[in-house]
Amino acid sequence: MTKLPMSPLAAATNLIKSYCDSGRLSDARRVFDELPERDVVAWTAMICGYASNARPEDAWGTFRAMATAGVDANAFTLSSILTACRVMEFAEFTASVHAIAVRRGIIGQMHVDNALVDAYSAFPCGIDDAFKVFDGISQRSPVSWTTIIAAYVRHGNGGAAVQMCSQMLKEGVELNPFTLSITVRASAAVESLIFGRQIHAATVKIGHGSNLHVSNAITDMYSRCMSFPEARQYFSEMPQKDLITWNTMIAGLDRAGSLDSCRLLLNMFSQSVQPNFFTFTTIISSCAKLSKLSFGQQIHCVVVHRGFGENQQIANALVDMYAKCGSIADSQKVFNKMCYRDLVSWSSMIIGYGVHGYGKEAVELFNEMVSYGIQPDSILFMGVINACSHAGMVEEGLKFFNLMESIYGVQPDKEVYGCMIDLLGRSGRLGEASELIEKMPFEPDESLWGALLGACKMHGNAKLGRLAAQKILNLKPKGAKTYVILSNIYAAASEWASFAEIRKLMRGVGGKKEVGMSWIEVREEVYSFVASDQSNPCVSLASEVLAMLICHMDREVFGS
């Protein structure tokens, strides 16, 4: 076979591509600009270079310049520009490329369709458009499936992701490392240990068990399903580990509320694995949860020493950590030093003020944030309302609640209603609190009734408390939070519910599906009750709850 000599244009295009692959975009551009003529392949190489190096604006500029130069886009060009659309997260750009594809008859080509699905799904409301395109693909490849499942996972719709997985499996789609790892991720999203274990077994059987992407996903799956002993076991048996493996396991131990997250970090250092900002944000959040101020301070030093001092997410985590560890002055220091503050930065500081009882400061900071034109979200409203609640500023809190929808266009969710019930309940306005529960647009769940119950306990309102306790028991609550609620019932008044009934319920508590509360928080809350009021005759019963809780945690959470 004789090899044809490469044309000068083809050689130059090769050079452009290899410069782009190593991130040397200005070198690529120089070669591109010096070309006497440019065909669609050369243009596409340049567009793709920008798109895959996180420069979507330049990709678009080049795409437009190509049209101006009278060169028609082909399927390769459209796939490349769709990568840029995905980064820009603008649905309009994706839709316009979609229109071009339809007009030029390029739609229906595998790469273009898959890239369209991906680009649409990058937009917060784009999942339906993404599915429409996916649905229209006649010959779906493994890439199509991976893309749509990943999209559902990203949008927090684990149920749909798992549904797509089972359809994919039914259709006999090739199980490669990509389809396997996204399936593992989907099972983690719905916290289905059974499905997760099945896929784990399948990866081993097929022979992809040693793929790092897949293995990392499996470690993560066990930890998201709260099966921590399995996660640790699997982690320790992984023959190869990369930074993501370590980060995943540290995050898993953080989720378990175990101090071992910090131990594992030290272990990682001793193996000379270099941490990145993921590692630091995770470990800082661990210190926050566990109130490990001195370890947190040491991590802060390491962060600065390693040149991560300017990192946005790390600084946000530090603000939160210092606040949770009771050192609000240090939170302020970090916050003030930040050169740019995003919504999370402001929220962390405001929430920090709130839990320390600095209601006025929280409100002032909220107003300052708004004056900078930053849009508050429902988490932030929770923070300010909580701050008002802890500082006894009931009217102020009510004002925020009334303004959040009308002025800021933020719909109050269940959590915000919970804060409101707490706000009204704490100040003794129990009638208004129960009225709010009645007229809110959701079915009240156990945590909302629990908030009312807590207030009844505080103000000795047995009549309303009995009602709240009854409502909770009727809901047959599950999960770790239940322990807190049940100990609250014990605490509030033993005659409100029959012990036999409560014990029966306790046995049914799964403890694996808790939302928004770590084991350590649960344990602390129960501890604090037992320690708080020794004269209460219910304490011995609450001790029983505590004993069961600790036993449960040792077995299920810490694997001992």
Place this chain on the structure above:
DNA sequence: ATAGGGTTAG
């Protein structure tokens, strides 16, 4: 000569 997918935090 140019194109599409998977893993870590909040």
